[in-house]
Amino acid sequence: MNSFSEIRMIVTDLDRTLLRSDKSLSDFTAEILLRCRAHGIKVVFATARSEASAQRFTDAIQPDAVISNGGALARSDGKTIYDCPLPAATANRLLRRCAADSGVGWITIETVTEYLVNHPIDPADSGWLDYRHARPVDFTRETIGPAYKIVIACADERRVRTIADAFPDVDLLRFAGEDWFRLAHRKATKWAAVQAVSAHFGVPISAVAAFGDDYNDVEMLRGCGFGVAVANAIPEAKAAAKFACGSNDADGVAQWLTEQGIAFSI
Numbered sequence: 001m002n003s004f005s006e007i008r009m010i011v012t013d014l015d016r017t018l019l020r021s022d023k024s025l026s027d028f029t030a031e032i033l034l035r036c037r038a039h040g041i042k043v044v045f046a047t048a049r050s051e052a053s054a055q056r057f058t059d060a061i062q063p064d065a066v067i068s069n070g071g072a073l074a075r076s077d078g079k080t081i082y083d084c085p086l087p088a089a090t091a092n093r094l095l096r097r098c099a100a101d102s103g104v105g106w107i108t109i110e111t112v113t114e115y116l117v118n119h120p121i122d123p124a125d126s127g128w129l130d131y132r133h134a135r136p137v138d139f140t141r142e143t144i145g146p147a148y149k150i151v152i153a154c155a156d157e158r159r160v161r162t163i164a165d166a167f168p169d170v171d172l173l174r175f176a177g178e179d180w181f182r183l184a185h186r187k188a189t190k191w192a193a194v195q196a197v198s199a200h201f202g203v204p205i206s207a208v209a210a211f212g213d214d215y216n217d218v219e220m221l222r223g224c225g226f227g228v229a230v231a232n233a234i235p236e237a238k239a240a241a242k243f244a245c246g247s248n249d250a251d252g253v254a255q256w257l258t259e260q261g262i263a264f265s266i
Contacts, residue, residue: 005261012253025061070216082196106151112148114135232249
């Protein structure tokens with residue numbers, strides 16, 4: 001087992017991992033990550049969110065890189081490190097298939113240029129706080145370009161799997177505890193993006209500490225030198241991780257970094 005002092009890069013999921021359940025970033029967690037960066041440790045966000053919907057957190061921390069859309073895109077200082085969108089033809093066929101299914105409710109899509117939804121959002125709804133830039137469209141009529149991800153709401157997983165099975169290059173992921181599903185390119189994974197970012201910074205995977213809670217975190221928790229699952233993680237994520245920390249509501253990531261001596265205590 002490597003020494004904690006060898007950690008040179010921190011990769012962390014946002015929702016249900018770094019962020020509290022109310023979608024806030026605590027002052028304590030922000031301070032610890034900023035201290036890690038001051039010590040020369042790279043800090044990377046790896047989130048299912050788009051870059052725009054993660055903006056208030058990237059503004060606070062200024063991470064060295066952001067892996068967004070569940071691994072479909074990774075960028076650092078405006079430079080693209082990893083890029084794996086669905087081709088426009090596939091995205092449009094998939095969108096029309098979803099829109100034609102009566103069991104599918106919300107449909108959201110992150111294209112290369114904007115975030116689109118199939119219904120107008122309520123700006124007063126706190127659940128859409130980070131998505132107010134969304135543009136409502138009729139997916140049965142409008143043609144879009146390449147897309148990083150399509151996310152749909154559906155209570156019947158079998159219906160969604162039937163849709164996904166018709167597209168060999170599309171991967172289906174269900175978000176734990178929710179009736180929301182992500183459809184994206186099979187190569188658009190956090191783990192693939194983490195490896196690209198690690199190589200970009202010249203940091204060996206053995207020196208990367210990864211934090212997560214959900215299905216899309218499993219591969220990076222297993223593959224990184226220090227995989228850490230938060231206490232509220234799904235069983236699959238806990239099984240893949242080498243270490244455990246407190247829950248997202250207990251600032252588990254920041255507490256673990258402090259306890260291992262990676263950041264000075266406040």
